[in-house]
Amino acid sequence: MSGELKNVGILALEIYFPTTCLQQEALEVHDGASKGKYTIGLGQDCMGFCTEVEDVISMSLTAVTSLLEKYAIDPKQIGRLEVGSETVIDKSKSIKTFLMQIFEKCGNTDIEGVDSTNACYGGTAALFNCVNWVESSSWDGRYGLVVCTDSAVYAEGAARPTGGAAAIAMLVGPDAPIVFESKIRASHMAHVYDFYKPILDSEYPVVDGKLSQTCYLMALDSCYKSLCNKYEKLEGKQFSIDDAAYFVFHSPYNKLVQKSTARLMFNDFIRNASSIDESTKEKLAPFSSLTGDESYQSRDLEKASGQVAKPFYDGKVKPSTLVPKQVGNMYTASLYAAFASLLHNKRSSLAGKRVVLFSYGSGLTATMFSLRLNAGQHPFSLSNIATVMNVEEKLKSRHEFTPEKFIETMKI
Amino acid sequence: MSGELKNVGILALEIYFPTTCLQQEALEVHDGASKGKYTIGLGQDCMGFCTEVEDVISMSLTAVTSLLEKYAIDPKQIGRLEVGSETVIDKSKSIKTFLMQIFEKCGNTDIEGVDSTNACYGGTAALFNCVNWVESSSWDGRYGLVVCTDSAVYAEGAARPTGGAAAIAMLVGPDAPIVFESKIRASHMAHVYDFYKPILDSEYPVVDGKLSQTCYLMALDSCYKSLCNKYEKLEGKQFSIDDAAYFVFHSPYNKLVQKSTARLMFNDFIRNASSIDESTKEKLAPFSSLTGDESYQSRDLEKASGQVAKPFYDGKVKPSTLVPKQVGNMYTASLYAAFASLLHNKRSSLAGKRVVLFSYGSGLTATMFSLRLNAGQHPFSLSNIATVMNVEEKLKSRHEFTPEKFIETMKI
Numbered sequence: 001m002s003g004e005l006k007n008v009g010i011l012a013l014e015i016y017f018p019t020t021c022l023q024q025e026a027l028e029v030h031d032g033a034s035k036g037k038y039t040i041g042l043g044q045d046c047m048g049f050c051t052e053v054e055d056v057i058s059m060s061l062t063a064v065t066s067l068l069e070k071y072a073i074d075p076k077q078i079g080r081l082e083v084g085s086e087t088v089i090d091k092s093k094s095i096k097t098f099l100m101q102i103f104e105k106c107g108n109t110d111i112e113g114v115d116s117t118n119a120c121y122g123g124t125a126a127l128f129n130c131v132n133w134v135e136s137s138s139w140d141g142r143y144g145l146v147v148c149t150d151s152a153v154y155a156e157g158a159a160r161p162t163g164g165a166a167a168i169a170m171l172v173g174p175d176a177p178i179v180f181e182s183k184i185r186a187s188h189m190a191h192v193y194d195f196y197k198p199i200l201d202s203e204y205p206v207v208d209g210k211l212s213q214t215c216y217l218m219a220l221d222s223c224y225k226s227l228c229n230k231y232e233k234l235e236g237k238q239f240s241i242d243d244a245a246y247f248v249f250h251s252p253y254n255k256l257v258q259k260s261t262a263r264l265m266f267n268d269f270i271r272n273a274s275s276i277d278e279s280t281k282e283k284l285a286p287f288s289s290l291t292g293d294e295s296y297q298s299r300d301l302e303k304a305s306g307q308v309a310k311p312f313y314d315g316k317v318k319p320s321t322l323v324p325k326q327v328g329n330m331y332t333a334s335l336y337a338a339f340a341s342l343l344h345n346k347r348s349s350l351a352g353k354r355v356v357l358f359s360y361g362s363g364l365t366a367t368m369f370s371l372r373l374n375a376g377q378h379p380f381s382l383s384n385i386a387t388v389m390n391v392e393e394k395l396k397s398r399h400e401f402t403p404e405k406f407i408e409t410m411k412i
Numbered sequence: 413m414s415g416e417l418k419n420v421g422i423l424a425l426e427i428y429f430p431t432t433c434l435q436q437e438a439l440e441v442h443d444g445a446s447k448g449k450y451t452i453g454l455g456q457d458c459m460g461f462c463t464e465v466e467d468v469i470s471m472s473l474t475a476v477t478s479l480l481e482k483y484a485i486d487p488k489q490i491g492r493l494e495v496g497s498e499t500v501i502d503k504s505k506s507i508k509t510f511l512m513q514i515f516e517k518c519g520n521t522d523i524e525g526v527d528s529t530n531a532c533y534g535g536t537a538a539l540f541n542c543v544n545w546v547e548s549s550s551w552d553g554r555y556g557l558v559v560c561t562d563s564a565v566y567a568e569g570a571a572r573p574t575g576g577a578a579a580i581a582m583l584v585g586p587d588a589p590i591v592f593e594s595k596i597r598a599s600h601m602a603h604v605y606d607f608y609k610p611i612l613d614s615e616y617p618v619v620d621g622k623l624s625q626t627c628y629l630m631a632l633d634s635c636y637k638s639l640c641n642k643y644e645k646l647e648g649k650q651f652s653i654d655d656a657a658y659f660v661f662h663s664p665y666n667k668l669v670q671k672s673t674a675r676l677m678f679n680d681f682i683r684n685a686s687s688i689d690e691s692t693k694e695k696l697a698p699f700s701s702l703t704g705d706e707s708y709q710s711r712d713l714e715k716a717s718g719q720v721a722k723p724f725y726d727g728k729v730k731p732s733t734l735v736p737k738q739v740g741n742m743y744t745a746s747l748y749a750a751f752a753s754l755l756h757n758k759r760s761s762l763a764g765k766r767v768v769l770f771s772y773g774s775g776l777t778a779t780m781f782s783l784r785l786n787a788g789q790h791p792f793s794l795s796n797i798a799t800v801m802n803v804e805e806k807l808k809s810r811h812e813f814t815p816e817k818f819i820e821t822m823k824i
Contacts, residue, residue: 111599137595138540138547
């Protein structure tokens with residue numbers, strides 16, 4: 001059966017984020033931080049957060065219910081449901097079992113899948129698993145449903161402005177407008193302590209910010225190189241940043257996405273790829289002999305590559321940064337909130353385009369993978385997905401908290 | 413590519429359990445329990461446990477390293493590695509990333525997969541995911557590796573003798589001796605609090621023993637009915653316990669496996685299946701009008717069905733109970749330790765046989781699924797798998813602790 005299946009991928013998306021938020025500018029003032037420390041230094045505009053009335057369970061229940069309703073999907077049509085999350089409510093019982101409440105009342109308990117876990121990467125693992133299921137001999141013809149849900153909160157201090165919260169639900173099946181190019185994919189996984197949660201009764205992670213950033217960029221390099229190699233073997237020609245219309249990154253904070261963009265360009269420069277023009281070559285030439293380690297530490301390279309990558313960022317990356325800049329780090333939902341932003345901004349113009357995504361989870365697990373988009377058929381069309389998500393309205397209808405009220409809420 | 417693949421399944425298994433154990437008889441005496449309370453009441457002979465020198469990470473590192481060595485698998489040949497576990501060492505960093513240490517040093521970091529989590533079911537989810545990957549278009553031709561690793565420890569009291577610990581590694585690929593019959597599979601998933609771990613800084617779960625047992629049996633009924641229906645649609649004939657050579661159950665304690673066996677027989681009786689002879693019909697007739705709920709509570713039914721199911725248990729279930737009775741509840745590894753016991757006991761005589769497995773994880777998620785075995789080709793043959801696992805030698809070479817020394821160890 002699987003041999004006949006075409007275009008397995010994402011049929012529909014729904015996104016939910018809390019209606020409560022905090023302007024990063026206001027937090028800067030409150031924290032006595034220099035102006036622009038959060039808004040330019042981190043590149044973040046606003047931060048969403050859960051108050052005491054919601055959590056990862058309620059957010060994901062909302063996202064799933066809303067997706068099923070808006071696309072008129074009978075809960076009995078779901079054959080697989082899996083969750084990516086790093087917000088641990090219980091050390092044994094999966095978030096998936098909480099979501100079964102929606103399906104049990106319709107008499108559907110025959111639904112495979114549980115939770116996938118590794119930091120911000122769990123949603124990507126769940127998505128790959130779900131696509132594989134549809135392509136496997138155990139597929140029973142029903143839809144798969146993938147949920148990413150997280151609440152990112154940090155102890156008071158440098159990391160606090162990098163919080164966020166959201167849930168995303170994705171419907172998976174054949175004949176999708178968002179199709180996986182399953183051979184154009186590369187992973188980098190390793191044993192590192194860059195960000196982890198060893199204090200089991202605390203919501204707050206332990207973070208080595210500098211190490212985590214370097215790990216992210218090293219994993220990005222490794223995945224990109226490997227993806228290029230695979231593409232070249234497959235297609236018999238070089239891959240470069242010119243070969244995708246958009247790049248979407250896991251976004252702990254926007255500044256790292258900017259750095260990642262520059263890093264991809266630097267990779268193409270080192271690889272002598274056709275995407276790099278003469279003027280760029282000149283500007284990056286002084287850095288051509290840096291070792292890998294040196295290149296992660298060099299502020300001069302960061303500055304020079306950031307400058308030359310600006311048009312690349314503005315054209316191929318910025319359209320995916322809206323929700324991550326407005327809501328913050330949503331952990332497992334972060335990459336897909338970025339992808340949702342791209343769908344929101346570019347809609348049906350994405351038809352025929354390739355989009356490359358980079359998923360990163362500390363610890364660490366990372367994958368770069370490629371999607372090929374087509375217009376799709378109503379209701380599973382790019383334009384309808386954007387309309388149904390209604391990102392702009394959701395962003396507009398939020399309530400701003402003062403920093404004082406936010407801090408009070410965090411203490412509950 | 414996936415269309416051409418045949419016989420995707422388990423190529424090899426390795427099992428590790430701690431060399432430290434405690435006789436249940438000795439624990440009965442120590443606890444002042446009535447003689448036979450643990451050995452007959454629970455059906456457990458012995459309990460394995462981790463001392464301070466090992467944990468789920470070390471056990472799984474051992475199982476994986478040992479499997480790779482014994483089957484001469486180059487770590488570079490692994491394209492996917494995933495873990496099922498409910499023992500939370502860190503709330504963000506997956507156990508899979510710890511295992512990457514084995515592969516990084518060989519230069520292989522391009523390995524998909526993370527951890528799958530829901531109580532004792534995570535290993536089954538990981539195994540299904542891995543098989544689906546091999547059957548999907550994203551398979552890259554390399555092996556998959558699934559690891560189940562858990563340490564089950566309980567607070568002093570009634571549940572303490574139901575502990576255990578083990579890690580199992582399974583190599584997944586095409587042309588396997590242990591093949592998934594992917595259409596003969598049914599799940600039952602629901603939102604229940606029968607066993608969970610809400611106290612995040614404690615190793616100990618919260619358990620409603622009676623509820624959990626009923627949930628297990630209800631899930632078993634639901635899966636069995638659904639599997640029978642699917643089989644009947646597929647094959648055009650009725651399914652009964654006669655249609656599989658062996659049944660293997662997730663085993664929190666052996667008594668529940670005995671009850672499950674009786675329950676399957678009762679299901680066949682209610683379904684008027686050909687497996688039920690006249691004498692059995694007579695003995696179960698008084699219970700034919702019980703409601704579902706009543707049937708879970710009836711001690712008379714339990715006794716009567718247990719009696720008639722004794723030959724069924726002895727012939728088709730007992731061969732899989734060795735390691736679970738000797739090591740205890742191994743959570744995610746429990747079902748596969750039972751399956752390993754069957755391989756150990758029946759070896760190449762399993763060729764051509766169907767084996768039905770029942771996986772249960774509280775919370776709850778359950779699946780009944782079917783495997784079809786063939787002799788296989790060396791080194792991936794049923795007889796070699798049994799020889800390499802060497803279960804008898806591993807059981808023999810354990811050291812017995814006294815209950816006092818065990819309790820002291822638990823306090824560390």
